[in-house]
Amino acid sequence: MSKIITTLILISVTLGMKAQSPIGAWEALTTTETGVQHRNIVIFADYYQVLSVYEVESGKFVHTNGGTWKLDGNVMTEKVEFHTDNAEKVGTQSVFEVKLTDNTIQVVGSDVKFKRIDDSSPGALQGAWLMSGRVRDGKMLQRDTTRSRKTMKILSGTRFQWIAYDTETKEFKGTGGGTYSTEGGVYTENIEFFSRDDSKTGLSLKFDYELIDGNWHHKGLSSKGNPIHEIWSVRE
Known part of the structure; x- marks a missing residue:
């Protein structure tokens, strides 16, 4: 067999092998020593990931952490940007x-x-997004996405989570998440946990959404019933 044919076969085999990717959403159910069942959800987007834990029955928020990730073979490297249990882990790598x-x-x-x-x-809307602006009274108010204070939203194909945090002060501000859908220009969030107010669990919020020049325009009423027009940019 000639070297050319051998090379072509090797190329064909290599291209035919699909590398496994963690991108998407994952779930594990665990039970505490007191018998409380927890739902553990991980969402992987390009370069960014988030893990959250909340009670299955009540939706009570328990924990979240996340940041950047890289997979080399079977070795995962994560750098922590937020962590509700131990702020000192922010900035560390595992x-x-x-x-x-x-x-x-x-x-x-x-x-x-x-x-x-x-x-x-x-x-x-799959991916990692940073809030980059708001529209108020018809005026665009831009936000510097390079600053340490961030509001990030990570979405898989069916799940979403937003997280507000500060990488400099290592302060965690809040989070919420659940499932979502996009149909006919309407983005719907079904809240399964909300760290600031457990009573928001079970709410279904609908927003008009539009992608303009790659930015996600998000308009509707917040969980408090206040009108919002947010702009989100893809996190690089």
Whole structure:
């Protein structure tokens, strides 16, 4: 067999092999020593991820952490940008092995195995976004997305979570999340947890949305009933 044919076969085999990716949403159910069931959700977007824990029955918020991620083979490297249990972890990096299949992901040495919820589909708004502005009284108020105070929203194909935090002060401000859909220019959030007010759990909020020059315009009423017009930009 000639070298050219051998090379072509190797290229064909390589292209045919699909590298497994964690991008999307994952879920694991765990039970505390007191018998309370927790839902653990991880959302991976390009370069950014978030893990959240909340009670299944009540929706009571328990924990969240996240930041950047990189997967090299089976070695995951994460840099923490926010952490509700230990602010001193903000800015630190952790490296660990994972077992990743098409349908499951598990940290080596952990008993908790996450099952895939989605692979980022259908995901019209899949990715990591930073709030970059608001419109008030017809005027655009821009926000510097490079500053340490951030409001980030991470979406998979079916799930969303927003997180407000400060990487300089290491302060966590708040978070909320659940499932979402996009149909006919309407973005709907179904809230499953809300760190600032557990009573918001179960609310379904509808917003008009539009992508303009790559930016996500988000208009409607907040969970408090106040009119909002937010602008979100893709986080690079």
